[in-house]
Amino acid sequence: MAESSLRIIAYGSPKDGDPSKEIGSFTVDFNPNTLVVSNKIEYKQPDAKGQAGGDPVFEKIPPLEFSLEFTIDGTGVAMGNLSPDKKNAYKSKKHDYVKSQIIKLREVTGSGINGDIHRPNYLALLWGTFKLECVITALNITYNLFDAQGTPLRAKVTCNFIERIGPGKGGRQSRLESPDLTKYHVVREGDILPLIARQNYEDSSYYLQLARINKLKNFRNIPPGVTLVLPPLVEKDA
Structure with missing residues (x-):
């Protein structure tokens, strides 16, 4: 079944591609407006002493890099867009909704070390019929709305991922x-x-x-x- 909202799934093993083996997941409040895909090709310059230029020598095609942005909103305007679980989370932690969602996002993406595997989590991005196995390389959070007490009510999240191509999948x-x-x-x-x-x-x-x-x-x-x-x-x- 296709995912209508972007979902980030965490696994404890690179072989655990089965959703039943997920150890956590995070669903965005609003789908990203943009998804930036970086496809690099690496070359090295020929080592010809005393000569200028020359044809670059192909070395490799690194894994794809992805960057996406989405918003976490604690003002209530996203209520109609939330899943039942997220609506319950919002109602139970209305004042700290943004903070609690950031904590959950950090736990799922493995922004810290997963003690069971001694590294950040293995991830999969699911959106529509798209699935990408990856790991996170950066998580940047910009808080851009606060209440009178200084509690964050809205945050812009920027995530960077790198594609993970496991053995046997081919190039x-x-x-x-x-x-x-x-x-x-x-x-x-x-x-x-x-x-x-x-x-x-x-x-x-x-x-x-x-x-x-x-x-x-x-x-x-x-x-x-x-x-x-x-x-x-x-x-x-x-």
């Missing part, structure tokens, strides 16, 4: 060159094209090609129920 290139038959994807609430490209081709930068192939006039707002064609190999523009 992006082998996936792109696989002889799989054409696939079809039915758009669900919360789906965005870069995430669909990332899920099927392990490279979100293919979203423009998917938009062209499917003749999408507005790929930023695809209505639920639309069926997208996902060919076995999408060649990037030169």
Whole structure:
């Protein structure tokens, strides 16, 4: 089942991809407006003494890096957007809702050390049909609204993650060159094209090609129920 709200799931082992084995989770109040994906390619300059320039030598493609922002709101305006569990949490800790949610987020993401595994938690991001196995590299919190007593009522959270590619999963290139038959994807609430490209081709930068192939006039707002064609190999523009 697709997740309509972004959920961050914590696992105690890199092999625990089954939701039944999660050790904690955090669901955002409001889905992020933007998701920044950084796809780096590393080269080294040739070591040719006495010569200038030369062709860079390819070294590796590091894991993808992701950055997203979302808001934690304790003013009550988000009540209609909250899950039943979060509504109960808000009602029971109305005055300290933002503080309690920040504490929970830190516990789930493993901003500290998990004593059972002696490292921060292994994570998965679930949103729509998108799932990313990752670890967190930075958690920045900006408190931007307070009551008269100085209690925070709203906070902007910025999370940075790095993709975790476990053994046996293969690289992006082998996936792109696989002889799989054409696939079809039915758009669900919360789906965005870069995430669909990332899920099927392990490279979100293919979203423009998917938009062209499917003749999408507005790929930023695809209505639920639309069926997208996902060919076995999408060649990037030169």
